[in-house]
Amino acid sequence: MSLSDKKKGVTIIAAAAENNALGKDNKLIWHLSEDLKRFKKLTYGHAIIMGRKTFESMPMALPKRRNIIITRNKFYLAKGAEVCNSIEEALSIVKDDLQPFIIGGGEIYRQSMELVDRIELTRIHEEFNADTFFPNIPETKWKLISENRFLNSSTANLSYSYLTYIRKS
Numbered sequence: 164m165s166l167s168d169k170k171k172g173v174t175i176i177a178a179a180a181e182n183n184a185l186g187k188d189n190k191l192i193w194h195l196s197e198d199l200k201r202f203k204k205l206t207y208g209h210a211i212i213m214g215r216k217t218f219e220s221m222p223m224a225l226p227k228r229r230n231i232i233i234t235r236n237k238f239y240l241a242k243g244a245e246v247c248n249s250i251e252e253a254l255s256i257v258k259d260d261l262q263p264f265i266i267g268g269g270e271i272y273r274q275s276m277e278l279v280d281r282i283e284l285t286r287i288h289e290e291f292n293a294d295t296f297f298p299n300i301p302e303t304k305w306k307l308i309s310e311n312r313f314l315n316s317s318t319a320n321l322s323y324s325y326l327t328y329i330r331k332s
């Protein structure tokens with residue numbers, strides 16, 4: 164299916180270091196406020212799908228977005244969120260959203276790479292010690308369509324790039 168400008172399709176959004184580090188001890192490793200603002204801007208008004216551990220790493224469900232939590236626990240309750248028992252079920256309930264986002268964490272990214280149309284990746288140009296990692300993005304399957312590099316963020320003294328990939332047809 165070709166996606167029009169408006170329908171960008173299911174999108175992974177993530178921030179990963181050069182060694183693909185995503186998180187440690189169920190927390191983010193860095194605090195990059197520019198990236199958090201971008202995350203908010205891109206996901207605002209859309210469905211956000213996440214693993215149970217990522218949900219529990221946040222203080223609460225994110226406002227003005229349809230929060231969907233994936234767990235194998237049939238009795239899990241999440242305040243301000245809907246609960247699903249598979250990634251496929253989560254994707255089916257957001258099918259009317261023009262751009263639902265998969266927001267993590269590592270387990271959910273890994274299992275959804277074959278199911279998504281687009282990746283919005285913030286690449287942090289450092290290596291970090293971590294226990295959760297982003298999967299590789301094979302060049303045979305993904306085309307980089309936009310790249311914007313920023314040197315030394317105002318808040319975290321990190322250099323980073325916003326990278327947009329679309330699936331090769």
Ligand SMILES: NC(=O)c1ccc[n+]([C@@H]2O[C@H](COP(=O)([O-])OP(=O)(O)OC[C@H]3O[C@@H](n4cnc5c(N)ncnc54)[C@H](OP(=O)(O)O)[C@@H]3O)[C@@H](O)[C@H]2O)c1
Pocket residue numbers: 176177178179184185186187188189190191213214215216217218220233234235236247248249250266267268269270271272274295
């Ligand atoms: N840098 C970033 O952009 C970013 C973004 C998000 C998260 N993170 C970080 O990533 C880490 C969390 O990631 P994680 O990999 O540990 O956990 P996760 O992907 O957030 O959640 C894993 C949980 O999701 C559920 N799950 C996974 N696959 C499933 C399936 N096929 N069907 C049903 N349920 C399934 C299971 O929940 P149950 O155990 O309840 O069954 C599993 O324990 C944290 O450190 C967080 O800060 C980083």
